[in-house]
Amino acid sequence: MQTASFTGFIRIVFYILAFYYIFKFLAKLFLPLIVKKVVQKAGENFQQQQQRSQGSSWDNTQAKDEVIYDTKNNKNPRETKKVGEYVDYEEID
Template identity: 70%
Template sequence: MQEASFSGLIKAIFYMIAFYYIFKFLARIFLPVLVKKAVQKAGQNFQRQQQYSQSDSWQQTRTKNDEIIIDTTNAKKPRETKKVGDYVDYEEID
């Protein structure tokens, strides 16, 4: 069985502080690179989706020359307000 010692406590605190500063240093170096790559990938995905939707809608309008279709699925629909319960007015009792 091992006993806790003051020198063991000091070592553990030193290792925790060292790990914190090493992690902080490495994060400053590598985190901007990782974020930049994630933003670029998201931009590429967005661009690909945009091109697909534009080419898809363009093909639909070209195939049907005498018929124009307006897609209203993205139109704003009025939201219903739901009544949850009755309003109860409370009075203070002295």
């Protein structure tokens, strides 16, 4: 059975600290590049989805060759939900 020595403990603490600072340094260098690539890729995917959805809706309207006008007049606006009653309070001196 081996016993732990003080020098072995110091060596392990040194390795842990060295690994931490090296990882921190490399993260500062490479993490912004990785995040930039991920955001750029997400933007490209978003643009492709938008183009596909606009293209398919445009193809649907082109295929029908008809124009739809919305002539419905909304004279009655949506009623807001009424919650309780309005009570006017007066201040008494």
